[in-house]
Amino acid sequence: MKKNNFYKKKKHKMVISTIVAALLIVSTGLGIKNFFFNKQEKNKVVQASVEEEKSKESNNKDNKKHDDYSIxxxxxxxxxxxxxxxxxxxxxxxxxxxxxxxxxxxxxxxxxxxxxxxxxxxxxxxxxxxxxxxxxxxxxxxxxxxxxxxxxxxxxxxxxxxxxxxxxxxxxxxxxxxxxxxxxxxxxxxxxxxxxxxxxxxxxxxxxxxxxxxxxxxxxxxxxxxxxxxxxxxxxxxxxxxxxxxxxxxxxxxxxxxxxxxxxxxxxxxxxxxxxxxxxxxxxxxxxxxxxx
Ligand SMILES: [Zn+2]
Structure with a gap:
């Protein structure tokens, strides 16, 4: 009986640790996914603002160019x-x-x-x-x-x-x-x-x-x-x-x-x-x- 109890407890512990481990894996996975997702989104935002700056620059350049050649x-x-x-x-x-x-x-x-x-x-x-x-x-x-x-x-x-x-x-x-x-x-x-x-x-x-x-x-x-x-x-x-x-x-x-x-x-x-x-x-x-x- 004592032995049985001991095994039951051990089994119980194992089940809990398995669940905890599984939860850990899932949450870590989600975390990593979020991390990369956010990074991708951030990159998109950064890229968009770079594009915007570039187009502003080229507009300025066009205007400047126009000023440069009209007299x-x-x-x-x-x-x-x-x-x-x-x-x-x-x-x-x-x-x-x-x-x-x-x-x-x-x-x-x-x-x-x-x-x-x-x-x-x-x-x-x-x-x-x-x-x-x-x-x-x-x-x-x-x-x-x-x-x-x-x-x-x-x-x-x-x-x-x-x-x-x-x-x-x-x-x-x-x-x-x-x-x-x-x-x-x-x-x-x-x-x-x-x-x-x-x-x-x-x-x-x-x-x-x-x-x-x-x-x-x-x-x-x-x-x-x-x-x-x-x-x-x-x-x-x-x-x-x-x-x-x-x-x-x-x-x-x-x-x-x-x-x-x-x-x-x-x-x-x-x-x-x-x-x-x-x-x-x-x-x-x-x-x-x-x-x-
Ligand atoms: Zn004429």
Whole structure:
């Protein structure tokens, strides 16, 4: 009996220790699981905040980048009229007039993207209104980080400059009209105070109304930007691609602030075809690519 009792007690103890051991194993297991689970969760949280920081950083970088490559229109105007301080820095402003168009604008945007450089597009309101495709090109110009300037609505000399004199009221109406078109596509917040007169300001030096137009532009804080470098695509001469590239090299030779006149217009396919080489040339010469704001 005593012996029996002894064995019973021993058996009892063994059962209890087995249960305790089992409980211990289960709880330890749970603890380990929780530990790893928490660690995983923590890692996820840490990773998420790292990602967030990274994206903040890249946004800042994008903004910084944008500030780095856009230059105030009045500074650019001073670069053209020789009043900009000589800082020795080499800037090139690629500018494309008369777009958008279905033949070359998209290709030009693709080349600029591939070469990772920014440009300024002087657009026509009448072209933007032609189709949804044209509107989407304007949107892409902004999304890709390029600048947009106003090149009038119609580009028609007989309406803008009847009898060789700028019709100031009508000219300003066309500028307004294109601004409205731009706002309707890009949103009410979009604004540009940069214009390029069709044919350029320089070619109107004999126009008796030009001083009055300048005053009107000044009152409206609008700045006209001409150019000092050409590929020759506006001259109507049958230049070869090599000659056009040579035109760019020659006309930019004596300036470290090159504002290059080009066209994204249907008849100017060579401008698109030599664009990569033009960009490579300015890169080789150590120019920074800038836009006009
Ligand atoms: Zn033009």
């Amino acid at each position: 105030d229109r009045n500074d650019v105007a001073n670069m053209l009229n020789g009043k900009y301080p000589k800082d020795g820095k080499k800037y090139v402003f690629l500018t494309f007039d008369d777009g958008p168009n279905a033949q070359t604008t998209e290709d030009i945007l693709n080349i600029l993207k591939e070469k990772d450089v920014k440009a300024t597009f002087f657009v026509l309101g009448s072209n933007i209104e032609k189709s949804d495709k044209m509107k989407s090109l304007i949107k892409r110009e902004i999304e890709d980080g390029h600048a947009i300037g106003n090149h009038s609505y119609s580009h028609k000399y007989d309406l803008l400059y009847p009898k060789g004199k700028v019709d100031i009221k009508y000219f300003m109406e066309e500028i307004d009209k294109t601004n409205e078109v731009l706002k309707s596509v890009l949103g009410e917040d979009f604004e540009t105070k940069v214009i390029r007169m069709p044919g350029g300001h320089l070619s109107r030096h004999k126009d008796p109304n030009i001083n009055e137009l300048d005053k009107e532009l000044e009152v409206n804080k609008i700045t006209n930007i001409d150019w000092n470098c050409v590929n020759g695509d506006a001259e109507g001469k049958p230049y070869t691609e090599e000659q056009m590239l040579e035109n760019v090299k020659k006309s930019s030779k004596n300036t470290n602030k090159a504002i290059v006149l080009m066209h994204d217009a249907p008849g100017k396919k060579k401008t698109r075809d030599i664009l990569s080489k033009v960009i490579d040339y300015f890169k080789e010469q150590g120019y920074e690519f800038k836009t006009i704001k």
